[in-house]
Amino acid sequence: MIAKKICLLGSFAVGKTSLIRRYVESIFSEKYHTTIGVKIDKKIVHCQGQDVQLMIWDIEGKDEFSVYRQSYLRGAAGYFLVVDGTRPESVEVAKEWHTLVNEQSLSLPFVLLVNKSDLFYEQRLKEENLAELTTMGWEIILTSAKTGDNVDKAFERLTTRLLEKS
């Protein structure tokens, strides 16, 4: 069975850990529990006629406390950029992450997840924000770790893309 490392990158409190828990364990907690450093989870998925072990790296949200390490992305086959649809500033952090990945000369498949789509009336990301990213070639999926909307789809999509690339 092949193994693939994927990373979840984004600002703090955008829901990276919740997305993984929803995907791996099918559970969700309303309580915010910050991640320090990295936590690795595993899940075997069946994609394109083969079993793939996903090594899912949940990486600490980017802020003043966090330290970025090149090792985080080493060996990664793809990554998710995660933003919070209620916090436009988290898009800027996602862009910073994207720049960091590029600076490491890594050309990896990635998908932007606009999380917390269940908070319908609190969405502050404008369509223009997303349109700008789409024109840059970014694939965008709206997700909710709380309801599970599009979470499996997002992981399946990234897995497909990284298998296609390999």
Place this chain on the structure above:
Amino acid sequence: MDSQNLLESLLSELDIALFQCESPDDELPNFQLLNEPPSWTSVFQDIARNQPLALTEVFPYLEAFLPEARESWTSTNNSRANSGVWTEVDDEGNNQQLEALALRISGAPILVLLNLTRNFDERHHLYQRAREIALANEKLIVQLNHRQRELQNSLEKRLQDNQALRDIENSVRNNASAVLICKPDGGVEIMNQALIDIYRVKAPEDTNESLLDKWLKEAEKIYPEIHRIVASGSYWEGEFESHNESGESRWIRLAIGPVLDTSHKLTHYVCIANDISMLKKSSAEIEKLADYDFTTHLPNRRHFWKQLTRCLDKGAQKSTSLALIYVDLDHFKRVNDSLGHHAGDFLLSTIGTRLARCIKRGDFIAHLGGDEFAIILELPYPNINIENIAQRVQSAVSKSITIENSTLKMTASIGIALYPRDGRDATSLMRHADLAMFHAKKMGRGKYQTFTPNMNYEFLQMLQLEIDLQKAIEQQQFNLVYQPQVCSGQDHHLRLEALIRWQHPEKGSISPGRFIPIAEENGMILDIGLWVLEHACKQAINLLNEGFNVIMAVNVSAKQVRQENFKDLVKTVLTKTSLPPQHLELEITETTVMEEMDVVVALLKDLRKLGVSISLDDFGSGFSSLTYLKNLPVDYLKLDRAFIHELPANEESKAITTSVINLAHELKIKVIAEGVENQDQVNFLTEKKCDYMQGFLFYYPMEIEKIRDIFTAIRGAANH
């Protein structure tokens, strides 16, 4: 206990496992545990002493860390690599927090594995709290900003609508935000309870100093440009440390908004303050987070000052230079006012990102607040072209942005100050970059300007002139002079252009070129323009009554034209002075027309319906297009003096002048040549059938008495 046992007990007590790498060059090397396995290792399979161990299989996280570890193991300078913390799920399903250190000891490649789980809760709690506070602060500040701006807009509107101060006072009395409404001199009109609570004052008269002045002084420490912004009647907002009457310190977020009356005269300042001390002082960790702006996610003003000071210290130590680029978006308030604050925030965020992409790694960009950004460039070589960078910034700002179905093209005014040439400390460097930006804005926006020492002097001169200009209106220091326009053919009218002059009681005569742009900027042009119109019409009717068939041309500014009631004002003046409309001509510059063509064309049509004639002034000085002439309801076209000056030597000017005259005539528009100064010009213009000429060759602008003498002489000559 021997030292070996002592050491092993210590390592165990500290939850440390020591490994030696047996084959550092292997892709997935084996490790040997060197000490007694600490208790935590039992919850992971296969960790035992004296057995080769594929550690990266037990802890996959370490595989990615190996390249850094190998560097340390082969390094000769005692370097060590840190893996950072990671969480591993043990065989019993519990989380274990681990960290690895790679180093070389006595030539051996060592990996130290620390289990941090025991004390991790404390660390986690700290991070958790700090991030929760940061999140809450972020939300609060977003809400606060929007609430503050809404209140500001509502109060400004109520004041503009001349609502009773008592009603306004009642509406804000119990508002949670501190509200101060004061006159331009700082005199308090309204002060609510929240403000009294913050500053521990009982009533306005209890304050020894104008609160506005006090705020300006306090804010100036981190916003040196605040005086300039507020003095020029612009909106300002920011955060700074303020002290109340008893010396108690608080962080306040303050917005100062000018209120202008219909004639664009400053009547009040609306100041709204919120105590944000709690947000600022929550914890040392938040202090760090407080270095970033929430809208653009760029370093904020506070961070900027620290960085600027650091860069200047470094510059002083290493004798290197740096450039400070101050970027101010032009007309940002219009976006905020017309599309709302969300759109404004989106615009700032987009431009912030673009600017950040303009600079190279190691340079620094900050969002200072509102529509201001600053860039610090370290200049390791003296020949770096800063202007190229300024142009790059301009082009990043001016790319179009789509917001809510509107496509905007912004411009920025940019000021540049260089260390050490333009200032050796952060405050003076910043002030000079701001002044340079201010000059760039005066040059017509979308421009950049490098600081020069005379800017300080010019700025003070300009501020003084602005104050004096207000007095000039009140004390009637203006007078009109009149310049005749000579007909090159047959015309039974005597044509005059009214020109304003300012006789300053101390400085003598001040050229319109100096004071009109200031009056345009601060709105005084409306009062001045009306005064000119009334006086010119009065003189015209006097001359008419004396039997001179005069047409009086009066210049009208862009701001006057944009007044909603301009047509009614003209009508009122004509009625008041009894001047028949056909004896008045209004001169409007082509730039005014081009700015809002549809609106201006409609207005010009209405004015012509009154019987007033229209001339298009300075034709050729801007982005003239002959094709739009046919759509303009104008009677006369005044060729800009720049073309006439070059006649007849310059072939291009000759060609343009000829074409304009021919086209104008085809459109039944008469042409007036300005700035005619010699006979060669007259000959050329006469040959080309230019209808009228105006210039020093014929007459200088002169007092009405002299005009009367000239007209009398002309009449006398005609009668003979």
